[in-house]
Amino acid sequence: MALHLAVWSQLRSARHALSWALSERLGKFRRAAPEKPAVHLALEGSAQHVRLDELCTRYKWRFETQQDATGALQSYEYLDYLDQAQSHWKLPAQAPGLVQDVGCASFTYAAALHAFFKPNELVGIELEGYRRLSGGVNRAEKATSQVSRLANTAFVIADYTLYRRSADRITAFFPFVTPQPVLGWRLPLSVLRPAALFAAIRGNLNPDGELWMVNHSETEASVAAQFAGDAGLHCAHVHVAQSVFRERTNAVVVSLWRYPSPNDATAKTPRR
Numbered sequence: 001m002a003l004h005l006a007v008w009s010q011l012r013s014a015r016h017a018l019s020w021a022l023s024e025r026l027g028k029f030r031r032a033a034p035e036k037p038a039v040h041l042a043l044e045g046s047a048q049h050v051r052l053d054e055l056c057t058r059y060k061w062r063f064e065t066q067q068d069a070t071g072a073l074q075s076y077e078y079l080d081y082l083d084q085a086q087s088h089w090k091l092p093a094q095a096p097g098l099v100q101d102v103g104c105a106s107f108t109y110a111a112a113l114h115a116f117f118k119p120n121e122l123v124g125i126e127l128e129g130y131r132r133l134s135g136g137v138n139r140a141e142k143a144t145s146q147v148s149r150l151a152n153t154a155f156v157i158a159d160y161t162l163y164r165r166s167a168d169r170i171t172a173f174f175p176f177v178t179p180q181p182v183l184g185w186r187l188p189l190s191v192l193r194p195a196a197l198f199a200a201i202r203g204n205l206n207p208d209g210e211l212w213m214v215n216h217s218e219t220e221a222s223v224a225a226q227f228a229g230d231a232g233l234h235c236a237h238v239h240v241a242q243s244v245f246r247e248r249t250n251a252v253v254v255s256l257w258r259y260p261s262p263n264d265a266t267a268k269t270p271r272r
Helices: 002-026 046-059 071-091 110-117 140-146 179-184 195-206 218-230
Strands: 096-103 121-126 153-157 167-173 205-215 234-241 252-258
Touching: 046 071, 046 140, 071 096, 071 110, 071 205, 071 234, 096 110, 096 179, 096 195, 110 121, 110 140, 110 252, 140 153, 195 205, 205 218, 218 234, 218 252
Parallel strands: 096 121, 096 167, 121 153, 167 205
Antiparallel strands: 205 252, 234 252
């Protein structure tokens, strides 16, 4: 059975590699792909209403006035995870700086990062920027529409393991650290290089910089933590967040990583 699964995974990986190569060869940027704002969201239950009102009051953003329903809900979801963690850890508001987001897909949640971090500059980096989406547009075209509404925001198609630019904060929402999510996203297994990914993150962080990471489960968070630690990062805080805007089978784990400091007790004992 194990051999059968391994062979099947390799076959899926090869198929995804071919599809990706074709999208890279045929893909090109044609135009920005604006979306029709939802204006109002059909929420499921009072918990979503209450949490949305809390976030809008705190951050002064209404994502649905500029995004469709799917994009707006993802923006609220990601902002919610960050806000829950910061509130639980009792951290001060974020200081302005340069923020990078690793593996941003179509960068649908760029506005959420602006709301939370208030960056001087925001850059989303995506490996597979020419993937064709529903409606005939590709990720680059959709992302361009997202970032055009935001000041000092860019979308870059690049392999982050090779990307070199300093940042004050780096965010990584559900980074690939195990094979199954890679295949689930229809990518070849060759892109699964977590050691190189976290080494690049560590190399790009400025002194006193921070990595904000979100993982699908405590098991995945544990695997990611091993790679982050091996890269020289130290976990300062961990929080298991509630998923209000999307039903998820597993817990969502938010963690905050920093450079090691001999006088920093949190480098030895993460706060939950």
